[in-house]
Amino acid sequence: MFENRQKRTExxxxxxxxxxxxxTKNIRLRQKSTLLGVGDDAAILNFEQNKVLxxxxxxxxxxxxxxxxxxxxxxxxxxxxxNLSDIAAMNAKPTQITVGLAVSNRFSVEALEELYAxxxxxxxxxxxxxxxxxxxxxxxxxxxxxxVLGAAEENKIVKRSTAKAGDLIVVSGDLGAAYAGLLLLxxxxxxxxxxxxxxxxxxxxxxxxxxxxxxxxxVDMVDRFAxxxxxxxxxxxxxxxxxxxxxHLCEESGLGCSIYEDKIPIDPQTVDVAELFNIHPIxxxxxGGEDYELLFTVSLPDFEKINGKGEFYIIGHMSEExxxxxxxxxxxxxxxxxxxxxxxxxxx
Amino acid sequence: MFENRQKRTExxxxxxxxxxxxxTKNIRLRQKSTLLGVGDDAAILNFEQNKVLxxxxxxxxxxxxxxxxxxxxxxxxxxxxxNLSDIAAMNAKPTQITVGLAVSNRFSVEALEELYAxxxxxxxxxxxxxxxxxxxxxxxxxxxxxxVLGAAEENKIVKRSTAKAGDLIVVSGDLGAAYAGLLLLxxxxxxxxxxxxxxxxxxxxxxxxxxxxxxxxxVDMVDRFAxxxxxxxxxxxxxxxxxxxxxHLCEESGLGCSIYEDKIPIDPQTVDVAELFNIHPIxxxxxGGEDYELLFTVSLPDFEKINGKGEFYIIGHMSEExxxxxxxxxxxxxxxxxxxxxxxxxxx
Numbered sequence: 001m002f003e004n005r006q007k008r009t010e011x012x013x014x015x016x017x018x019x020x021x022x023x024t025k026n027i028r029l030r031q032k033s034t035l036l037g038v039g040d041d042a043a044i045l046n047f048e049q050n051k052v053l054x055x056x057x058x059x060x061x062x063x064x065x066x067x068x069x070x071x072x073x074x075x076x077x078x079x080x081x082x083n084l085s086d087i088a089a090m091n092a093k094p095t096q097i098t099v100g101l102a103v104s105n106r107f108s109v110e111a112l113e114e115l116y117a118x119x120x121x122x123x124x125x126x127x128x129x130x131x132x133x134x135x136x137x138x139x140x141x142x143x144x145x146x147x148v149l150g151a152a153e154e155n156k157i158v159k160r161s162t163a164k165a166g167d168l169i170v171v172s173g174d175l176g177a178a179y180a181g182l183l184l185l186x187x188x189x190x191x192x193x194x195x196x197x198x199x200x201x202x203x204x205x206x207x208x209x210x211x212x213x214x215x216x217x218x219v220d221m222v223d224r225f226a227x228x229x230x231x232x233x234x235x236x237x238x239x240x241x242x243x244x245x246x247x248h249l250c251e252e253s254g255l256g257c258s259i260y261e262d263k264i265p266i267d268p269q270t271v272d273v274a275e276l277f278n279i280h281p282i283x284x285x286x287x288g289g290e291d292y293e294l295l296f297t298v299s300l301p302d303f304e305k306i307n308g309k310g311e312f313y314i315i316g317h318m319s320e321e322x323x324x325x326x327x328x329x330x331x332x333x334x335x336x337x338x339x340x341x342x343x344x345x346x347x348x
Numbered sequence: 349m350f351e352n353r354q355k356r357t358e359x360x361x362x363x364x365x366x367x368x369x370x371x372t373k374n375i376r377l378r379q380k381s382t383l384l385g386v387g388d389d390a391a392i393l394n395f396e397q398n399k400v401l402x403x404x405x406x407x408x409x410x411x412x413x414x415x416x417x418x419x420x421x422x423x424x425x426x427x428x429x430x431n432l433s434d435i436a437a438m439n440a441k442p443t444q445i446t447v448g449l450a451v452s453n454r455f456s457v458e459a460l461e462e463l464y465a466x467x468x469x470x471x472x473x474x475x476x477x478x479x480x481x482x483x484x485x486x487x488x489x490x491x492x493x494x495x496v497l498g499a500a501e502e503n504k505i506v507k508r509s510t511a512k513a514g515d516l517i518v519v520s521g522d523l524g525a526a527y528a529g530l531l532l533l534x535x536x537x538x539x540x541x542x543x544x545x546x547x548x549x550x551x552x553x554x555x556x557x558x559x560x561x562x563x564x565x566x567v568d569m570v571d572r573f574a575x576x577x578x579x580x581x582x583x584x585x586x587x588x589x590x591x592x593x594x595x596h597l598c599e600e601s602g603l604g605c606s607i608y609e610d611k612i613p614i615d616p617q618t619v620d621v622a623e624l625f626n627i628h629p630i631x632x633x634x635x636g637g638e639d640y641e642l643l644f645t646v647s648l649p650d651f652e653k654i655n656g657k658g659e660f661y662i663i664g665h666m667s668e669e670x671x672x673x674x675x676x677x678x679x680x681x682x683x684x685x686x687x688x689x690x691x692x693x694x695x696x
Contacts, residue, residue: 017687
């Protein structure tokens with residue numbers, strides 16, 4: 001419903017090579033680590049003394065996104081963010097991406113240009129080079145596969161497995177908003193299906209909608225940590241919901257944890273939406289996913305570096321007892337954390 | 349028809365994280381450039397003074413492969429080859445891959461294990477580390493997205509754009525066989541559809557079938573070139589057919605070329621199959637694709653390095669005249685080359 005309807009050029013009229021040329025013709029390279037970008041069998045990169053980070057993510061239509069409310073430009077932007085977030089979660093700066101794109105002929109060349117406009121906007125904003133990719137037809141729908149490279153000095157890289165008992169658990173921003181946005185968009189879609197004359201009623205929910213449709217990767221935190229002379233003791237990005245990510249840090253570090261319900265930052269708009277849908281707001285934060293905030297641990301000696309800084313939220317601590325990975329509720333009850341994060345293979 | 353039917357575990361019963369654990373549990377790392385593989389937000393790699401090559405390829409069910417005659421293990425192996433070939437085409441050694449996998453629930457866990465067995469076999473044979481990936485459900489079919497990294501000293505890297513007029517055009521092996529294999533498999537599929545009791549009649553065609561179902565990337569050529577102290581003046585791998593790839597070298601290098609029909613190496617089995625299907629064998633070589641041989645150019649002073657070596661086939665030369673990119677037929681006629689290589693977006 002957001003596609004550019006002005007002109008429609010069929011993919012079949014252009015062919016693969018011309019399509020790639022058209023989609024990549026505006027690319028400007030900005031990373032000095034990029035020696036050669038799109039146009040050969042492979043890109044050529046120069047990382048000198050830096051270590052290289054590599055991650056890859058798939059976004060599948062009907063599973064990860066719904067084009068009835070996700071504009072293609074936003075989808076392109078978000079697909080890049082999902083990947084940049086993985087590099088930020090290693091305390092590294094993203095440098096290059098490749099884009100694999102499988103599309104059915106239901107999409108026009110102009111629609112793919114919209115998608116690429118979002119991808120390129122993200123690249124410009126985050127100083128990342130688009131250096132390669134592959135484009136194919138698909139028998140149904142749209143699948144985006146993005147790989148990302150990043151660079152960092154080895155002693156700055158932060159893994160999931162290096163938290164210690166007693167470390168504080170910290171998040172970089174409020175949680176659950178992206179899921180609240182999704183709930184609203186899904187509701188509007190259902191209403192629109194029943195009555196296509198209805199206008200969407202989304203006023204006052206701009207923040208949660210933006211968190212769903214146009215998330216930002218917290219690459220800024222990599223610079224912020226450097227300014228603060230802070231290296232987190234472990235880190236992960238929140239893509240599948242807080243519970244799932246906390247459990248990953250515990251599992252990889254061989255530890256337990258306590259996180260406190262009343263410490264988990266939730267935006268008032270998220271609370272409003274949760275109430276509208278009869279969901280406990282903490283459920284949005286724990287299981288919602290797609291917030292792309294960073295979840296990290298800080299050793300006690302580093303506590304002073306983050307203490308009193310409004311931008312960080314200390315939500316709990318790691319502990320020795322591997323079998324105790326709990327949410328401490330407002331009434332003081334210890335509730336075992338379970339990963340109910342998004343799972344594309346679930347039956348329901 | 350080749351799936352392991354012994355046991356069927358549903359994807360939904362396992363969930364994403366357990367599936368990834370199960371598919372990646374046998375991975376052993378062998379590259380010293382891999383500091384950290386699967387299991388964190390990103391892999392950590394160390395290329396020291398080497399330059400880094402990066403490429404990505406998609407394989408889409410119904411477009412690039414047909415599971416009715418492509419066993420899943422072979423598909424996994426071939427998907428890796430397609431990518432390794434891109435790195436070899438830069439005169440570099442592949443070092444790491446990531447695997448993105450979107451699958452519908454028509455596939456069982458055991459089927460995906462078969463696919464991964466092929467991927468891992470390829471990794472073992474070529475000393476490449478599988479260091480990351482993403483697995484998702486899809487609304488239909490199977491899509492494989494593989495990204496590959498490689499490493500090389502900067503002065504050894506060979507691009508498409510650096511051929512010079514007068515350079516010899518060389519291929520590393522016979523062409524058209526993979527397409528001949530595809531023709532046979534497609535025929536068997538049609539016959540099987542009409543009469544499922546028919547047994548496949550593929551005796552005597554082992555070579556062309558293997559070229560289609562189990563191609564090898566010519567990574568060995570990177571070592572061979574080093575032994576011979578030869579750096580090609582330009583290079584590309586043959587994935588879309590000889591005509592298309594020769595035109596790429598011409599286009600990127602701003603040159604023309606002549607290639608000679610009688611110099612193009614074609615295996616006798618390919619000739620047999622072409623005759624069976626009433627196709628000129630040269631058409632298989634020019635437009636068939638998927639041979640994954642290397643096409644490269646050699647400067648005249650380097651001619652002695654390849655002269656008389658049976659493993660190389662000199663098929664023509666580059667020339668100044670940009671508008672003359674011709675196949676010289678056996679009768680001496682100059683026929684303009686056209687790229688009729690595989691194009692997934694074509695209507696027919």
